[in-house]
Amino acid sequence: MARQRNRDEEVSKLYERVPPQAPDVERAVLGAMLLDNQAIGRAVEILDESCFYDSSHRKIFQAICALFERNEAADQITVAEELKKRGELEETGGVLYLAELTAEVATSANIEYHAKIVLEKALLRKLIAISTQTVTECYENTGDVFEIVDRAEQRIFSLSERRLRKGFVPLRPVLHETFEVIEKSHEKPTTVTGVPTGFVKLDELTAGLQPSDLIIVAGRPSMGKSAFGLCLARNVAVEEGIPVGIFSLELANHQLAQRFLCAEARVNSHLMRTHRLPDQGWANLSLAVGRLAEAPIFVDDTPGLTVLELRAKARRLQAEHNIGLIVIDYLQLMTGPARAENRQQEISIISRSLKALAKELNIPVVALSQLSRAVEMRGGSRRPQLADLRESGAIEQDADVVLFIYRPAHYGITEDEEGNPTEGIAEVIIGKQRNGPTGTVRLA
Incomplete structure (x- = not known):
């Protein structure tokens, strides 16, 4: 994660522009996860810790996910305790910041929408980093040019694969669609x-x-x-x-x-x-x-x-x-x-x-x-x-x-x-x- 943050900083210095980010939306996602533990599962289907631009948000997300994996409740108190065990409570804003995150969110109903915004910003940052890395390799001009092309392709490919992930769908609509196909085939x-x-x-x-x-x-x-x-x-x-x-x-x-x-x-x-x-x-x-x-x-x-x-x-x-x-x-x-x-x-x-x-x-x-x-x-x-x-x-x-x-x-x-x-x-x-x-x- 530190490597990713360093890469984001390098990109920012190179182009003298702030990388794509949505800190308020990141806060909304974390607040919803603290407010409603059922929202945690919906969030982790879309995001991982690397998607958060703010390092504090990244650590809070990791702490929530650790509790979720242990099947323990994740709220202001338990997350604060988890961060304290990791020695990260103060650097992430302390108990007060966790309380602010929860207070800013009224409902977890929009967590998928907010999570997708965070993901989109993360993908843009990664795309910029990939492009910057490729530009650097081209200027350094070391090694075979086709190896540079191949590495660039693989980086882009790994990024595009994330976009193609699918979640669960109810069986009912799939059954109806399948039955329609069967009916049409029998008509032939x-x-x-x-x-x-x-x-x-x-x-x-x-x-x-x-x-x-x-x-x-x-x-x-x-x-x-x-x-x-x-x-x-x-x-x-x-x-x-x-x-x-x-x-x-x-x-x-x-x-x-x-x-x-x-x-x-x-x-x-x-x-x-x-x-x-x-x-x-x-x-x-x-x-x-x-x-x-x-x-x-x-x-x-x-x-x-x-x-x-x-x-x-x-x-x-x-x-x-x-x-x-x-x-x-x-x-x-x-x-x-x-x-x-x-x-x-x-x-x-x-x-x-x-x-x-x-x-x-x-x-x-x-x-x-x-x-x-x-x-x-x-x-x-x-x-x-x-x-x-x-x-x-x-x-x-x-x-x-x-x-x-x-x-x-x-x-x-x-x-x-x-x-x-x-x-x-x-x-x-x-x-x-x-x-x-x-x-x-x-x-x-």
């Missing part, structure tokens, strides 16, 4: 309640891609993860007219467009690259350009995106184009925060942030992911398992749905268990579905 002739994937059998098992879900599509190289992700994006945008955002960390924009065109026109990409495409193929490509040009697909091919950058871009994209699906190709190419101690922790932070993004925007987020080499070392069919998710068990925990892309023919398996040929067949294995069954879908 389809069993798909989320975003349709375009794969009928897959939609039957998943009911579509559900809002706020993080869907992991995992597989070894050459299994067709990217092709599956692009096909999902194409089906959602072209067939359903739902805007889709694609973060392509592996392929450049023109490579992505080429894949889209070849898939839409059903032409061999190798023939196109080697200039051996027949006339009909060119005709199909022309038609494909027309169809895809009208599709609401938005692509960002920035390499090595950080979590903060991706979330900021996704928020802006939804605000401008109301996107209903995000596809990320692929998770391991994202850059985690500099504070991560190792790659496993970095991936854990990334996957947790993607789940938070899905909840924040209330849309499905599909993230492609690599599988570990353990798949290749295993005997038998080498079908992937949840334990094969690369570099972090957190991916499995954060994901609502895990889909594995598996090609039996890749491992020399010519027939499946039922004797069907496997050439040209990809299996989509639902390895995890938080709210539905697991199973396997065959795609040709």
